[in-house]
Amino acid sequence: MTASLAKPETLSKERLRLWLRMLRVTRQVEAALREKLRVEFDSTLPRFDVMAALFREREGLKMNELSKRLRVSNGNVTGIVDRLAEDGLVERIAIEGDRRATLVRLTADGRDAFTTMAAAHEGWVDALLDGVSAEDAHHIGELLHRLPADTGEQRQ
């Protein structure tokens, strides 16, 4: 009748349950945001992410840096930037002294579009996380902060 037998197994199960719950919540919110972007702005989450990264760097970013910052593959960014460029929202600019690299930058149109979308986006998130007080948000954020066995670099 050793009372402490139950614990060890419980921990990994408890973590698994947490993971599944996080996954569910994240996917639900993500789906809602994707839907909103599609309907309201005929756009997508990946496009929004790229534009957000570029918005913070007025000077522009190299494809390189962009893919590192978004943590997606190189080839992935190529496609998204291609389509954004087709729509005139970003532009590729040659770099002096290195013909391998290109700088990607928001156009004026791109900045306008992003500003509009970002405001809407914040509102959607606010609505989706309606039940969360500032304290909860802060608290969960803290717990989450040091979560995934930090694989090294990261930028907020």
Place this chain on the structure above:
Amino acid sequence: MTASLAKPETLSKERLRLWLRMLRVTRQVEAALREKLRVEFDSTLPRFDVMAALFREREGLKMNELSKRLRVSNGNVTGIVDRLAEDGLVERIAIEGDRRATLVRLTADGRDAFTTMAAAHEGWVDALLDGVSAEDAHHIGELLHRLPADTGEQRQ
């Protein structure tokens, strides 16, 4: 010098920050799991999800129910099940009395494969969420539980 002016704006910003953090953590864990499944079992997360759902229902599920349970589109499930069937891990079974629907079920091979993968999967999650105590897990889980302005049905 009204001291309470800062609050209202902060809440939506705080929620936004929480959302971005959740997104980052989720993606990081997801990427790690995907990588593991690919390298160790030459498989993918969507395949794992489908097999997990079928594992819980020994009798099998209709395409219909499968896509509802996983919260992905109908057509999506078609493709994943196609590929799983090619590999002999699931089978489609005609339903008596309704020629529109088909039942999808794990094969014996499928059950074996899933049992192995599920054990590994739990271990990976356990390792990835290393910093999380049972109490933290429980706590975050609680906070998350009622999170996304519940859009209706859901099954753990």
Place this chain on the structure above:
DNA sequence: AGTAGATAGTTCAAGCTTAAAATTTCAAGC
């Protein structure tokens, strides 16, 4: 100069994902 290796980016094949259209079958009402 010449070459070896690193770096930046694109292309490719495969799979995932969605929304919308199309197909097939079923159920009900006339």
Place this chain on the structure above:
DNA sequence: GCTTGAAATTTTAAGCTTGAACTATCTACT
């Protein structure tokens, strides 16, 4: 029996995503 609409599934077009192969350029060393 016919038809009309609902239900289950697949197909399609477009985009996202990855890892791997490929191209072009640059850097450094000899």
